[in-house]
Amino acid sequence: MAYEEPITDYDHIVENCTCAFCGSNCDDLDFLVKGNHVVGVRHACRLGASKIMEDEDQRLKVPMMRDENGELQEVDWDTALDAAAELIANSVRPLFYGWSETSIECMKKGLKLTEYVGAVIDNQATICHGPTVQAVQNVGYPLMTLGEVKNRADMVVYTGSNPMNAHPRHLARYSVFPRGWFRQRGRFDRTLVTWDPKFSDTAKMSDIWVPFEENGDYGFCNAIRAVLKGKELKEDVISGIPKQDIIDLTESMKNVEFGALFFGLGLTHTLSKQRNIDIAIQLVQDLNAYTKWVLLPMRGHFNVNGFNIYMAYEMGFPYGVDFCRGYPRYMIGETTTVDLLNRKEPDVFLVIAADPGAHFPGGANMHLANIPVIQIDIHWGPSTELADIVLPGTFIGVETAGTSYRMDSVPIHMKSAIDPPETCREDEWIVNELYERVKKIKEEAK
Amino acid sequence: MKTITLTLKKFSSIALEFEELIPDTVYNWSKEDFENYQVPIGNTRFPLTNYFDIEVEGDAEGPEDVKMILDGDMSRVKYIGYRMTAGEIIVNGDADLQAGAEMIGGSLKINGNAESYVGREMRGGSIEVMGNVREYCGTSYIGEWRGMSGGVIKVHGNAGKQLADCMSGGEIYIGGSCDILAGIHMTKGYIEIGGDVTRWPGGQMKNGTIVIKGKLSSLLEGFENEGIFVDPDIEGKQLTGKYIKYKGDIGVNGKGSLWLNAEKNRNLL
Numbered sequence: 001m002a003y004e005e006p007i008t009d010y011d012h013i014v015e016n017c018t019c020a021f022c023g024s025n026c027d028d029l030d031f032l033v034k035g036n037h038v039v040g041v042r043h044a045c046r047l048g049a050s051k052i053m054e055d056e057d058q059r060l061k062v063p064m065m066r067d068e069n070g071e072l073q074e075v076d077w078d079t080a081l082d083a084a085a086e087l088i089a090n091s092v093r094p095l096f097y098g099w100s101e102t103s104i105e106c107m108k109k110g111l112k113l114t115e116y117v118g119a120v121i122d123n124q125a126t127i128c129h130g131p132t133v134q135a136v137q138n139v140g141y142p143l144m145t146l147g148e149v150k151n152r153a154d155m156v157v158y159t160g161s162n163p164m165n166a167h168p169r170h171l172a173r174y175s176v177f178p179r180g181w182f183r184q185r186g187r188f189d190r191t192l193v194t195w196d197p198k199f200s201d202t203a204k205m206s207d208i209w210v211p212f213e214e215n216g217d218y219g220f221c222n223a224i225r226a227v228l229k230g231k232e233l234k235e236d237v238i239s240g241i242p243k244q245d246i247i248d249l250t251e252s253m254k255n256v257e258f259g260a261l262f263f264g265l266g267l268t269h270t271l272s273k274q275r276n277i278d279i280a281i282q283l284v285q286d287l288n289a290y291t292k293w294v295l296l297p298m299r300g301h302f303n304v305n306g307f308n309i310y311m312a313y314e315m316g317f318p319y320g321v322d323f324c325r326g327y328p329r330y331m332i333g334e335t336t337t338v339d340l341l342n343r344k345e346p347d348v349f350l351v352i353a354a355d356p357g358a359h360f361p362g363g364a365n366m367h368l369a370n371i372p373v374i375q376i377d378i379h380w381g382p383s384t385e386l387a388d389i390v391l392p393g394t395f396i397g398v399e400t401a402g403t404s405y406r407m408d409s410v411p412i413h414m415k416s417a418i419d420p421p422e423t424c425r426e427d428e429w430i431v432n433e434l435y436e437r438v439k440k441i442k443e444e445a446k
Numbered sequence: 447m448k449t450i451t452l453t454l455k456k457f458s459s460i461a462l463e464f465e466e467l468i469p470d471t472v473y474n475w476s477k478e479d480f481e482n483y484q485v486p487i488g489n490t491r492f493p494l495t496n497y498f499d500i501e502v503e504g505d506a507e508g509p510e511d512v513k514m515i516l517d518g519d520m521s522r523v524k525y526i527g528y529r530m531t532a533g534e535i536i537v538n539g540d541a542d543l544q545a546g547a548e549m550i551g552g553s554l555k556i557n558g559n560a561e562s563y564v565g566r567e568m569r570g571g572s573i574e575v576m577g578n579v580r581e582y583c584g585t586s587y588i589g590e591w592r593g594m595s596g597g598v599i600k601v602h603g604n605a606g607k608q609l610a611d612c613m614s615g616g617e618i619y620i621g622g623s624c625d626i627l628a629g630i631h632m633t634k635g636y637i638e639i640g641g642d643v644t645r646w647p648g649g650q651m652k653n654g655t656i657v658i659k660g661k662l663s664s665l666l667e668g669f670e671n672e673g674i675f676v677d678p679d680i681e682g683k684q685l686t687g688k689y690i691k692y693k694g695d696i697g698v699n700g701k702g703s704l705w706l707n708a709e710k711n712r713n714l715l
Contacts, residue, residue: 091488091489092460092487092488092489092490093460093487093488093489094489117489118488118489119489134588134589137588137589138588138589138591138631218627218645218646218649218666219645219646219664219666219667222646222649222666222667222668222695222697223667225668225696225697226667226668226696226697228697229696229697229699231667231668231670231696233667234667235667238667271626271645272607272626272627272646272649275608275627275630275649278650279649279650279697282650282697282698286697323489324486324488324489325463325486325489330588331543331544331563331588332588333543333562333563333581333582334524334543334544334562334563343459343461343522344459345459345460345461345488347460347488
C-alpha cells in the first residue's frame, strides 16, 4: 500500500460524526470538509472512509422514470412521486424492503405508509441475521453493550465472522485491543479465539483457531455443551475437531473472568440456520453456571438492528411484517421478502436504502424484473437497473441527521456535516410525500 | 351430510387465504353465501367465484357433517383447515403454507404435496399428506416453546427440515426420509420416520420419542447409548426388529428416547 500524504487542504473539521457503514457505528469520526464536500475522514477504517468520501461517485441526483423504450429519463419530483403513489395505491401485494441504511425517523414514516396500504415491510435481516432474531425469540438474548466487553472481557470468540475485513474497527475499538478498566494492558490481557472453517484474517491474528468443518457448527456446540455437563465424548473427532481440543477449549472457556462470543453470517447461514444460534445462546447460558459469558451478533448495516428494534417496539415483530389483513403478522417463509418474491406474489416493490439487485437470489430478482420497482437510494447500483422509478435520497450521517442503533442496541444520533445536493430530498420527506399522495388517491377513489 | 366442492378455475399468483372457509363457519352456508363471499388476497378481497366453481349438496347440522373437497392446484391457497374443530377437508392437489395449522379436530387429507408449516401448533384431529411436506411440519410459532400438542400427522412422502420442533404432544408418522433436526426442542410426543435421516435428530430434546427405521447419517454427541432391544414396545406401539436406544439430549439434561434401527445403523453398534 502506497504512502498517502495527510490531507491538509480543507476548510473546517466536523467532529464526532458517526460512520454510516457497518454495525459498529463508530461515533468518533472527524470529517474534513471543503466546499460542501468531505475531503478526508479521520479515525475511520478504509471501508467507512471510502463510503463517506467517495459519495459523489455514481450519485443519484435527480428523480428518474423509465420511458416506453425502457430507458431511465429525468423527470421532476411531482411526476415521479405521483407515478410511484399511483402504483402503490393500486397494488394488491405491495412489498416495502430495505430501511437498514436510513434513519429511524424515516422508518417511522415508512411504517405509517405500510399500515395504510396494507403492505409487507421487511429489512435486510431477512437475508442476514433473521435466523438470529428467530433464535433470540426462542431461547433469549444474553447480550451486553460493547463497552462492557472493552472494560471486562478477557476472552473474545469470533465465529462465522471475519471482523478484520467486515467490521475493521471492531477489534480495535470495542473488543480486543482497547485498554479497559479491568484490562489495563489491552490485547495482552485478552485471549482471542476464532472458530471458523476458514483461516480468515481474524483467525491469522488469533491466539486459538478452531477450524471446525463446514456445517459442523451445530455438532461442535452440542459437543461443548455435553462436555460442560460432564459427559465423556464418544467420538475421537467431532465436526473435524479432535476430542481433546474440545475438552481443552471448554476448560479454558470455563476459566475466564468474562467471555464474549461474537457471531456472524457464517453461523446464521450454514446448514441448521437459526438452530446454530439457538445452541450457541444455550451454550452461553450453560457457561454462565461457571463464569460470565455474553453473546452478540455482528450486524452488518449501520441501522439494520435499528429496524428490528423499532419494528419490535411498534408492532411486536422484528422484520417481515405483513399488514395485508390490516393487522401485523409475521411468519418466516410466508411474509419474508425472498420467499414472497420466489413465490411471485408482490405486484409492486419499493426498495429504500438497500440493493436487492446485488444481494437477492436470481429467482427473486427475476420476479423484480417483471414488476414495477420504486427505488429510493443515493447511489446507482444493480437495483437501479431493475427500478422503474428512481427517487434520489440523502446520505444519513453525512448530509442528514438521524438516529441509528449500534449492533449492541445502543441508539446513536448521527449528525449531518454537509448540505445535500439541491435536487435530492431527504428519505423521510420522500416517504412522507408518498404517504400523503397515496392517501389522496385512496380517498378520492372512495 | 353436506358436500361442498370448490373447483379451481383461475390460478392466482398472490395467495388466497382460506382460514374463514372451514367447516366451522361454512356448515350452514348455501351456494349463494359462497357466491357472495369475498376471499382475502393480498390487501384486498375478491369474489370467490372469480377463482372457483362452487357446488353445494345436502345439509348439515354442524361442522361435523361437512365434507369440503378442494379440486385443483391449491399451491397458492394458504391456511386450508386453519383452526378447524370438526368435519373433513380433502384437497385433490398440492396445498400451500399453513395447511391444518392450529387445527383442533376433524380431518384434512392432501392428495398431493404440501408446503411448509403443515399442522403448526396442531392440538387435535388428523392430517394425512399423500406426497411430501416441506419445512417445519408440526412445529411451533417462532419463539413459542410449545409446538404441536395433539392429533396425528401422517406423511407418506418425505419431510423437510426441523420436523416437529418444540413438539409437546401428538404423533407424527413420516413414510419417507427426513432432513435435519427432526424433533428439536421436543418435550413430549411420538415421531416415527420410515426412511433415512440426514443429521442430528432430537437436538436439545427434553423428552418424547423418536423412532428412525432407516439410516441415520450423523448422531449428536448429546445422546447416550442404552443398549439394544428386540421388538420393543414403545408407547404401546409394537416395533419389529432390533433397535438401538439412546437417551438425550444430555446438553439439556434430556430424558428423551431415540430409537434407531440396528440393521440399518450397524456403524453405531
